[in-house]
Amino acid sequence: MTPLDFDCIPVLAFLGLLCSGLAYFLWFRVLEEVPATKAGASLFFIPVISVAIAFIVLSEPIDLDFLLGAAFVIAGVVLTQRG
Numbered sequence: 001m002t003p004l005d006f007d008c009i010p011v012l013a014f015l016g017l018l019c020s021g022l023a024y025f026l027w028f029r030v031l032e033e034v035p036a037t038k039a040g041a042s043l044f045f046i047p048v049i050s051v052a053i054a055f056i057v058l059s060e061p062i063d064l065d066f067l068l069g070a071a072f073v074i075a076g077v078v079l080t081q082r083g
Contacts, residue, residue: 041077048073 030039048070054060 038081041080044073044077 027039051060051062051066051070055062
């Protein structure tokens with residue numbers, strides 16, 4: 001196990017306070033406007049968005065399996081949000 005490097009504390013504070021804090025704040029703001037069943041369905045987009053960002057920022061390859069999975073996710077969310 002490596003010793004704790006105190007240079008990482010600002011990064012941890014940024015991730016913990018700003019990123020996670022902002023995510024919680026936005027989540028509860030959405031829940032004030034939209035029922036939880038509808039808002040919860042948006043969580044299925046997280047892996048799709050993560051891979052898309054990795055493709056754009058890191059030049060990660062996207063294969064047919066991802067495209068098929070993303071299509072199923074989008075179709076599933078659309079089907080569950082109808083009506």
